[in-house]
Each structure stands twice: as C-alpha cells, then as structure tokens.
Amino acid sequence: MLKDMEKPKLVVSTGAGISAESGITTFRDAGGLWENYPVMEVASADGFRRNPALVHQFYNQRRKDLLKAQPNSAHRALVELEKYYDVWVITQNVDDLHERAGSSKVLHLHGELMKIRSVSNPDYIESLDIDHLETTPETRGRNGDLMRPHIVFFQEPVPNIEPAMELASEADIFVVIGTSLVVYPAAGLINCVRPGVPVYYIDPHPAASALRIPGLTVIKEPATKGMEKLTEILTKTAR
DSSP states (O other): OOOGGGOOOOEEEEHHHHHTTTOOSSSTTTOOHHSSSSSHHHHHHHHHHHOHHHHHHHHHHHHHHHHHHHHHHHHHHHHHHHGGEEEEEEOOOSSHHHHHTTOSEEEEEEEEEEEEEEETTTTTTEOOOTTOOOOOOTTTTTOOOOOEEEEEESSSTTHHHHHHHHHHHHOOEEEEEEEEOOOOTGGGGGGOOTTTEEEEEEEOOOGGGGGTTEEEEEEEEEHHHHHHHHHHHHHHOOO
C-alpha cells in the first residue's frame, strides 16, 4: 500500500448535511435547532456571558443526542478512500462521527462537542468521559480552571481556519459535502483551491453561488448517495 505522502491529497470539507443522515439535527434547515433556540443566547460569546447555565444545558443535550447517533455510509466511505488517497477532513460539525467512523485526519473548525476547555486558557482542553457528559458553570478541569464547551461561539475567531486554508491550497482533489456554503470563513475554503484542481460538491440543494465556480462537478444528492457516486469516480481514477 502506498504511504500517505505518495498518495494524491484528497481534502474534504463537510457540513451539517453529512451528519443529518445519522440523525443529528441541523441548525439552519426547516425544523432545525435555531427554530427552537435563540441562536445568540446559546451559541454566542455574549450569550455565554449572559447566561452560562443555559449554554451548558444546551450542549449537555447535544451530547446526549450525539450518543444516539452512529456514523453513516458517507462517513465510512471517506475512511475507505484512505486506501487510495491521503484523505484530510475539514469539518464544520462539532460531532465526533468522522472519528468514530475511523477517519484518521480530522480538523474541526467550530470545536468539538465531546470536549471542554478552560474559560481562561483556550489552549487547555479536556475530553469528556461518556459517563460524565454534563457540565455546569461550576465545572472545573483537572487543572482547577472553570470550564466551558469546546465550541467556537459566534463572535469568536475560528482558530483552525488558517490550517484549513493551507490544506485546501494543497489539495489534489477537493470535495464539499453537505454544506450551504454560506457560513464564513468555512465557505471561503473553496476559493483557496488551486486552479485546475478537480472540485466536487455533494448536496441535494447546492448553493447557487457555487454553481458558478469553473470546473465544479455537482452531485445533487444527499451525502450517503452522493458519496456512493463519488467513491465510484475516485476509485476508478486512483486505479
């Protein structure tokens, strides 16, 4: 088997659409979480300052929901492609379904639901035990710091955007799965791809703005069906 450095680099940008088929409620779609929760109260820096208890409660419930979900065939297909490609996943999702499916290189743009970090030191991060998923404003880390969800709130910078942009610029093939391409800065990653690099976009409702990108191949399907088609294309190319 080829070593990763000898394989073409396949960089995949994933959004809520890939996890929706695992039963993870999306935020922006009809019936999504933002219809039931005021976004700026539970997912913003100001909201956390105003009512940290509500924010902790919101993410406690998200973790419980995540435990009921399993990776789907789209997540697993990305793992299978590691046989042929050096696969890097850049995800806007805060769930751990890519990791549970077996993806070996995952970069989270918006944080990770199964982790918490220090309120005073953003570099101090701890993983949560599945038996102890609930946190409160009084939760302290092993170092004694007060802890918060390891989530990039609205009004906060996205620490991993520069590594993500670098990955996109290095891609030999770039794939976008299940995202509206309206959430920045993540939506701008497609603009970092070098001219001439094949770009595939899997979404049942592709963003109109993306359709104007030269050389873009749109697969107008949900993530699972779309990945079936893409896997067929990419495995043939790899051989």
